[in-house]
Amino acid sequence: MSFSRRRNILGVAAGATAFALLVAGCSSSDDKNDSPASSGAGSSSAAEPVTLTITTFGTMGYEDLYTEYMELNPHVTIEATNIDTGGNARTDTFTKIAAGGDGLTDIVGLEEGWLGAIMEVSDSFEDLRDYGIEDRKSDWVDWKYAQATDPSGRVIGYGTDIGPEGICYNGKLFEAAGLPSDREEVADLLEGDWAHYMEVGKQYQQATGKAWYDHSGFVWNAMVNQLDEGYYTADGALNVEGNADLEALWAILADGAASGLSAAQSPWDWNGGKSFVDGTFATFMCPGWMLGVVQSNTEAGGGDATTGWDFADVFPGGAANWGGSFLAVASNSKNKEEAAKLASWLTEPEQQVKQFNAAGTFPSTIAAQEELAANGEPNAFFNNAPVGQLLAGRAQGVVAQFKGPDDSLIQENVFGPAANALDRGELDGPAAWQQALDLLKELVG
Amino acid sequence: MSTSTETEVAADASPRRRPQAPRSGGFGNWLSQFDRKVTPYIYVSPFFLLFGLIGLFPLAYTFYVSMYDWDLLKGKGDFVGFDNFTNMLSNEMFWNSIGNTIAIFLMSSVPQILVALILAAILDQNLRAKSFWRMGVLLPYVVAPVAVALIFSSVFNEADGLANNLLNMVGIADQEWKHTDWQSWFAIATMVNWRWTGYNALILLAAMQAVPRDQYESAAIDGAGWLRRFVSITIPSIRPTVIFVIITSTIGGLQIFAEPRLFDVSNAGGIGGSDRQFQTTVLFLWEMAFFRRDFGRAAAVAWLLFLLILIFGVVNFMLSRSIASSGAGNRASRRAAKKKKYAPKEVVK
Numbered sequence: 206m207s208f209s210r211r212r213n214i215l216g217v218a219a220g221a222t223a224f225a226l227l228v229a230g231c232s233s234s235d236d237k238n239d240s241p242a243s244s245g246a247g248s249s250s251a252a253e254p255v256t257l258t259i260t261t262f263g264t265m266g267y268e269d270l271y272t273e274y275m276e277l278n279p280h281v282t283i284e285a286t287n288i289d290t291g292g293n294a295r296t297d298t299f300t301k302i303a304a305g306g307d308g309l310t311d312i313v314g315l316e317e318g319w320l321g322a323i324m325e326v327s328d329s330f331e332d333l334r335d336y337g338i339e340d341r342k343s344d345w346v347d348w349k350y351a352q353a354t355d356p357s358g359r360v361i362g363y364g365t366d367i368g369p370e371g372i373c374y375n376g377k378l379f380e381a382a383g384l385p386s387d388r389e390e391v392a393d394l395l396e397g398d399w400a401h402y403m404e405v406g407k408q409y410q411q412a413t414g415k416a417w418y419d420h421s422g423f424v425w426n427a428m429v430n431q432l433d434e435g436y437y438t439a440d441g442a443l444n445v446e447g448n449a450d451l452e453a454l455w456a457i458l459a460d461g462a463a464s465g466l467s468a469a470q471s472p473w474d475w476n477g478g479k480s481f482v483d484g485t486f487a488t489f490m491c492p493g494w495m496l497g498v499v500q501s502n503t504e505a506g507g508g509d510a511t512t513g514w515d516f517a518d519v520f521p522g523g524a525a526n527w528g529g530s531f532l533a534v535a536s537n538s539k540n541k542e543e544a545a546k547l548a549s550w551l552t553e554p555e556q557q558v559k560q561f562n563a564a565g566t567f568p569s570t571i572a573a574q575e576e577l578a579a580n581g582e583p584n585a586f587f588n589n590a591p592v593g594q595l596l597a598g599r600a601q602g603v604v605a606q607f608k609g610p611d612d613s614l615i616q617e618n619v620f621g622p623a624a625n626a627l628d629r630g631e632l633d634g635p636a637a638w639q640q641a642l643d644l645l646k647e648l649v650g
Numbered sequence: 651m652s653t654s655t656e657t658e659v660a661a662d663a664s665p666r667r668r669p670q671a672p673r674s675g676g677f678g679n680w681l682s683q684f685d686r687k688v689t690p691y692i693y694v695s696p697f698f699l700l701f702g703l704i705g706l707f708p709l710a711y712t713f714y715v716s717m718y719d720w721d722l723l724k725g726k727g728d729f730v731g732f733d734n735f736t737n738m739l740s741n742e743m744f745w746n747s748i749g750n751t752i753a754i755f756l757m758s759s760v761p762q763i764l765v766a767l768i769l770a771a772i773l774d775q776n777l778r779a780k781s782f783w784r785m786g787v788l789l790p791y792v793v794a795p796v797a798v799a800l801i802f803s804s805v806f807n808e809a810d811g812l813a814n815n816l817l818n819m820v821g822i823a824d825q826e827w828k829h830t831d832w833q834s835w836f837a838i839a840t841m842v843n844w845r846w847t848g849y850n851a852l853i854l855l856a857a858m859q860a861v862p863r864d865q866y867e868s869a870a871i872d873g874a875g876w877l878r879r880f881v882s883i884t885i886p887s888i889r890p891t892v893i894f895v896i897i898t899s900t901i902g903g904l905q906i907f908a909e910p911r912l913f914d915v916s917n918a919g920g921i922g923g924s925d926r927q928f929q930t931t932v933l934f935l936w937e938m939a940f941f942r943r944d945f946g947r948a949a950a951v952a953w954l955l956f957l958l959i960l961i962f963g964v965v966n967f968m969l970s971r972s973i974a975s976s977g978a979g980n981r982a983s984r985r986a987a988k989k990k991k992y993a994p995k996e997v998v999k
Contacts, residue, residue: 292919296940303722303945322943326723471828471916476809614941617919625924629829647743648942 255543256282258310262294263287264497265314265365265530266564270556274547281543290473291316291528295613302329309535311544315362317529318616320352321437321608327355330533334360336545344554348605349569353531362531363552366566368492369599370427370525373499376588377513378487382412388590392519399428399457402521406466409487416468416486421458421624423472426616427490428454430606431525436616437609445615445645452638459634462627469628478506481514491516492527493567493596500586515588518595524602529569567596574600611649619644709956716949722939727946734950744951746926747934748958750835754910754930755903755962757839758846763895765843766850771880773851774858784855787848798841799912806837806913813837828914834928841909846902850895857891858884893970900966904959907932931955 261267271283288294294314299322301308306329313330315323323329333353338360342350345364353362372395376386384405385394395402406417418424429435429451438444445451461467468486475481481503489499496516503512532548534541550556557568558576568574574597581593623641626632632640716734719727738744769787777783790798805812806827814824827837861884869879885892910928911920920937922929929937931951939948 299722299940299943303725322723471808471914473915474807476807477804479810614919618921618937618941621919622921622925629924 252278252280252543254280254282255540256284257312257540257544257547258284258286259312259314259532259547260286260288260294260297260310261314262289262291262316262530263494264564264566266560266562266566267551269563270551270559274550281547283547286310291318291530292613292617295319298323302326306535306537309537311535311538311540312548313533313535314365315531315533317352317368317531317608318613319608320362320531321612322610323361323533324355325610327359327361329536330361331536331538331541331545332359332361333363333534333545336534336542336549338363338549341549341553344552344570344572346569346571346574346600346603348603349529352605352608362533363548364569365530365532365552365557366494366560367569367600367603368494368526368528369567369596369603370430370490370492370520370527371595371599372517372519372521373489373491373496373587374515374517375484375487375513376515378413378415378484379409382409382487384409384412386515388515388517388588391515391517395517395519395521397521399454399521403457403461403464403466406461406488407464410465413487415484417461417466418488418490419468419470419475419480419486420472421462421467421469421628422621423490424461424467425454425458425620425624427520427525427527428458428522429616429620430527431520431522432606433604435606435608436612437607439607441607441609443609443645443649446642455638455641456634458624459627459637463630463633467628469625475502475506478502478504478508480506482506482508482512490527493561493565493592494528496584496587496592497565503586510586510588513588514586516584516590516592516595518598520599524599524604526600526603526606530566561593565592567600614648615645618648712949712952715945716947716953718946720944720946720949722943722945730946734947735954738947738950738954743926743929744931744934744954747922747929747931750831750910750922750926750928751904751906751930751932753832753835754838754842754906754928755900757835758842758906759896759899759903761839762843762847762899763850763892766847766854766895767885767892769847769851770854770858771884773855774884784852787851789848790844791846791849793845795841795845795908796912798845799909802837802841802844802909803913803915829924829927831927834913834923838906838909838913838928841913842903842906846899850899853895854888854891857888861887889971893967896966896970897963900962901959904955904962905932906930907936911936931958 259267265287267285271285275281275283288297294316295318298309298313298315299319302323309329346367349364349367350360353364354360372391374391376391379386379391385391394405403417409415409417432450433439434444436443436445468480470476470480470485476485478501480486481499483506489495491499499514503509503514532552534544534548538544551560552570554568554570554572554576557570557573560566561568561573561577562582568577577593578597581591581597583589584592620641622644623632623637626637626640627634715726717729717731719730719734721727773780773784773787806814808814808824808826808828811827813827817823817825825833827833865883865887866879869883874882907930910922910930910933913928914923919941920929920933922933932955935948935951935955938944938951
């Protein structure tokens with residue numbers, strides 16, 4: 206569990222307990238329904254009791270919101286399942302779709318990276334236009350709403366969070382290397398394109414002998430996600446071989462790795478989090494949801510706020526988005542109406558702000574973003590950086606990128622090994638690029 | 651199924667019963683015949699019904715799937731015949747996974763069974779606190795494979811893992827457990843061995859305890875040493891159990907999945923190492939089905955693996971039969987031979 210503020214950990218823990226108690230209470234005594242519907246639930250107070258199931262993944266920060274929703278709507282009981290990572294949620298969801306949609310919960314969390322594959326079978330999920338999503342269209346940044354729209358115009362997901370990217374950096378390491386460590390100075394220092402980011406990295410590397418970023422894979426993901434068109438063109442054609450933009454970025458990446466800027470870390474392990482603490486690398490690609498990952502890994506590695514991590518309002522090459530999720534309603538659901546109501550409520554601006562405070566997921570609705578930009582509270586772990594405001598700034602100018610059916614496969618299984626070969630010095634840039642092309646041909650065709 | 655036949659039979663038999671009744675109870679006869687001949691099959695049928703449902707049907711259905719171009723999400727496509735099979739048989743990654751699987755299998759099963767034999771032989775001695783030791787060797791088996799994989803993944807962590815720290819203490823540099831072929835195989839084989847050695851030892855121990863003690867006594871009197879008794883009495887006597895252990899560990903070893911899947915958390919796509927160093931065949935199948943979403947080819951891989959296990963099982967069965975029974979033919983003649991062999995010694999004494 207990783208949250209932007211320590212206080213919130215307690216809050217969520219308390220919320221989770223309350224949630225558990227509430228669930229226990231509801232299931233043991235249904236006479237609760239007789240209690241007066243004085244909680245202001247309005248129309249739904251007289252409704253039939255209903256149990257809604259929902260599957261999420263990672264740290265979505267929904268526990269308190271479930272409790273709140275059940276208080277507002279006493280006839281609703283929420284049974285929530287949270288899967289540890291997006292990758293495992295992908296397997297879970299795909300398996301259930303493969304089985305004809307049996308076993309899908311009423312509400313299913315979908316991740317941007319594999320939304321492209323889901324879009325090929327988008328009829329596994331309800332068209333939310335039938336549930337009034339069009340009335341809320343203007344709530345979201347328009348590209349988020351567009352991402353959830355399938356080629357025939359059906360809208361299958363309520364947007365939850367987005368992943369505007371900034372740079373996490375370790376102020377203490379910057380200071381030791383003779384670089385500025387103040388948040389704004391760092392933003393000035395790193396302002397520029399990817400080549401510039403690598404140049405500063407080389408200065409740092411020469412001063413300290415240490416790596417600049419954790420491993421090439423994440424940098425590559427950030428680079429690709431930033432382009433107007435990534436592994437696929439906007440009309441869905443594969444867009445890797447002969448793509449000069451990608452190849453140029455790959456060369457920059459290869460140069461960085463060859464110059465010792467990559468710490469060649471195993472992602473999601475980072476030596477049990479210790480690499481965040483012992484100065485193995487000084488910067489880190491940070492979409493909003495990654496802040497929680499940085500914090501939890503630093504803490505797992507024995508560090509805390511004094512380790513020196515900070516968040517700068519800058520990203521090489523300009524605005525970029527990495528990740529973000531949606532809530533969809535399964536076509537097999539028996540309570541579509543109620544499920545859509547809950548999913549819609551969870552993604553309303555007010556709830557998205559609460560979600561951000563609980564889990565650091567940056568909202569996809571404009572009102573919530575404005576709220577954070579105006580009143581976001583400082584994040585104690587990141588040297589009191591006002592991450593809400595900063596991320597709101599980082600979200601400006603982000604454009605949606607079309608995600609094709611094999612996007613996540615290409616990211617993980619095609620470019621993963623090639624980036625690893627760069628990190629380990631096994632292949633130079635052109636050879637690793639060739640390896641990626643070969644793998645692409647083999648795995649995707 | 652069985653009940654419907656019975657009622658049918660009963661309905662069928664009742665009209666015939668009346669004319670036969672005066673005679674010597676034909677239906678009763680028939681019923682007892684039926685009871686003797688058919689009932690035993692009805693008793694064992696639940697297993698076969700279940701096996702048909704969860705064993706045979708999936709096998710057949712997998713074969714059906716393997717004949718098609720089948721997308722995980724979109725479902726059945728065109729009929730392609732054996733294309734998926736020929737495609738996989740000429741696929742480098744498939745063969746890489748087979749090589750990894752066999753290497754890990756050899757590095758786990760062979761030492762595992764040898765050590766289990768020795769452990770069982772030790773446990774078969776008159777130890778103090780027998781149950782304690784016997785339960786002790788089974789303890790690793792109680793731990794879920796996923797937990798084992800996570801623990802060993804940390805032990806073989808390249809930067810700060812226990813394995814490398816120990817090696818550093820004796821002056822050996824850090825090893826790349828998650829990047830080098832044979833080292834990753836060794837690490838995964840270690841997990842398998844840790845979990846299964848004790849289990850196999852207990853099964854072998856159970857067999858050893860059924861060996862008549864007087865055989866050991868007379869052999870000891872004849873002057874046979876510990877090793878001699880172990881090789882000439884214990885092993886031939888427990889041969890069927892050894893074969894069982896070898897076959898089950900072959901099947902298990904060739905289906906290894908959880909350990910390589912969880913050995914390196916950073917490889918979300920199921921490729922088993924940064925460059926498929928330890929991608930086993932089941933892991934390859936998993937990548938094919940759930941990441942590449944090619945269900946048809948994954949089904950073909952499943953069938954090829956099934957055939958491979960059959961081949962290995964048969965070969966191991968033959969091998970283990972010939973090893974354990976090398977020399978004399980059946981047990982009686984062996985015992986006779988033994989007596990002859992030792993007889994002169996007794997005279998010398």
